[in-house]
Amino acid sequence: MARRSEHTREQLRDLMLEAAEQLIVNKGLAGLSARAIARQIGYTPGTIYLVFANLDDLILQVNARTLDRLRLPMQAAVAATDDPEQQLLGAARAYADFARGHPNLWRACFEHRLPEGVAGPDFIDTRIAQLVELIMAPLARVSGAEGAALDAAAQSLWSGVHGVCILTLTGKLHMVGGQATEHLTDDLITHYLAGLVSRTSPASSRA
Amino acid sequence: MARRSEHTREQLRDLMLEAAEQLIVNKGLAGLSARAIARQIGYTPGTIYLVFANLDDLILQVNARTLDRLRLPMQAAVAATDDPEQQLLGAARAYADFARGHPNLWRACFEHRLPEGVAGPDFIDTRIAQLVELIMAPLARVSGAEGAALDAAAQSLWSGVHGVCILTLTGKLHMVGGQATEHLTDDLITHYLAGLVSRTSPASSRA
DNA sequence: GCGCGATAGTGAACGGCGTTCATTATCGGC
DNA sequence: GCCGATAATGAACGCCGTTCACTATCGCGC
Numbered sequence: 001m002a003r004r005s006e007h008t009r010e011q012l013r014d015l016m017l018e019a020a021e022q023l024i025v026n027k028g029l030a031g032l033s034a035r036a037i038a039r040q041i042g043y044t045p046g047t048i049y050l051v052f053a054n055l056d057d058l059i060l061q062v063n064a065r066t067l068d069r070l071r072l073p074m075q076a077a078v079a080a081t082d083d084p085e086q087q088l089l090g091a092a093r094a095y096a097d098f099a100r101g102h103p104n105l106w107r108a109c110f111e112h113r114l115p116e117g118v119a120g121p122d123f124i125d126t127r128i129a130q131l132v133e134l135i136m137a138p139l140a141r142v143s144g145a146e147g148a149a150l151d152a153a154a155q156s157l158w159s160g161v162h163g164v165c166i167l168t169l170t171g172k173l174h175m176v177g178g179q180a181t182e183h184l185t186d187d188l189i190t191h192y193l194a195g196l197v198s199r200t201s202p203a204s205s206r207a
Numbered sequence: 208m209a210r211r212s213e214h215t216r217e218q219l220r221d222l223m224l225e226a227a228e229q230l231i232v233n234k235g236l237a238g239l240s241a242r243a244i245a246r247q248i249g250y251t252p253g254t255i256y257l258v259f260a261n262l263d264d265l266i267l268q269v270n271a272r273t274l275d276r277l278r279l280p281m282q283a284a285v286a287a288t289d290d291p292e293q294q295l296l297g298a299a300r301a302y303a304d305f306a307r308g309h310p311n312l313w314r315a316c317f318e319h320r321l322p323e324g325v326a327g328p329d330f331i332d333t334r335i336a337q338l339v340e341l342i343m344a345p346l347a348r349v350s351g352a353e354g355a356a357l358d359a360a361a362q363s364l365w366s367g368v369h370g371v372c373i374l375t376l377t378g379k380l381h382m383v384g385g386q387a388t389e390h391l392t393d394d395l396i397t398h399y400l401a402g403l404v405s406r407t408s409p410a411s412s413r414a
Numbered sequence: 415g416c417g418c419g420a421t422a423g424t425g426a427a428c429g430g431c432g433t434t435c436a437t438t439a440t441c442g443g444c
Numbered sequence: 445g446c447c448g449a450t451a452a453t454g455a456a457c458g459c460c461g462t463t464c465a466c467t468a469t470c471g472c473g474c
Binding site (some may be wrong): 027028029030031107110111113115116119120124125128132152153155157158159160161162163164165166168170171172173181184185187188190191192193194195196197198199 | 233236320326340364369374398
């Protein structure tokens, strides 16, 4: 019972990540199991532990990939125009779009919990920070904010967009006048920006 | 093996919810199990299924209680002042406070996933809607918005506050200039409100 | 061509899980 | 003092993550 390098460690890693991704896509994080991955790639569960420390480790690697893929359309949206407000609106729409298009992968990034004490690894934190940094430049241009105020603005605004996506896409916002995700992100961003501009550079409208 | 009403159905229900809550508080949603609940109250796992349809049902009941408890400090914050902006800031701070004070219970409300197809029950949706409705009146007063615009504002703003709480409290916002939760909710609300006011009732400052 | 040490991969096992259900021990009423 | 109803059991089913002694195969030195 050994196929001695029928696949490289690296190939095996990719096979497993691919299989895991597919399982998450089809049945959500809860549908993922070491046994299911093994079944799908024709190995036994034990083999997974030759490549990953444990299932959490594997899931975090899938999430890292997802965050990388999520960054691309957001970058594209920022690159698509020179108007900083449009850049922010576009990035948020790209974010919401990705979340709606790959709900299970996206939710896996934010709903996966490590055991009680353990902190998330740097390679995830870094990738989330990259997303927030994407909006820093447009935000600085549109508001004139800098330093700690700019950090705060980027974090609160992006968290806000994230919150809108979470609550609308998980169906927890089934209330009175249920609004579409993009409608709400647009609302949040335009009003936030208007307020930020009026407070940071009080007397100007440079149209 | 039958103690024939050593406890009422109702008492049993309370015992189970209490035990479940304690387990979630101490070890998170992942630390909850039918066997653990049963062990804690001196019954066997099977008994749980005489009272609840399944574990998900039980968890949803715990979450309903949590949301009820969460509403109280938010209501108090709204009642504590007449200034609508202060009401909104206070409600958000109360929300963040509760989330920080009972992180595992709070996260259970939003991270618990039902099986793939199943939708959340009304008694949860209703309670979330109640939280959003709490901020509708202040929001209407401060902005003059009404109808669909008011709905959108309440939903996007509250979702935003929720997003800030999620990302800061789960440690996913460990970035450049890490900001305190309350600082970010204040930032989000003040700027959003400033923008909302300037767009809804363009030419006025009624201090 | 051959044997041998290294090792990729196995598969059985452990202790846990949610859930079901035939069985039992106890109760209230006759 | 019995008997029907029923609260509660506990064993069972099929899952789970994870570990590890073992084995079947490989590449290498002869």
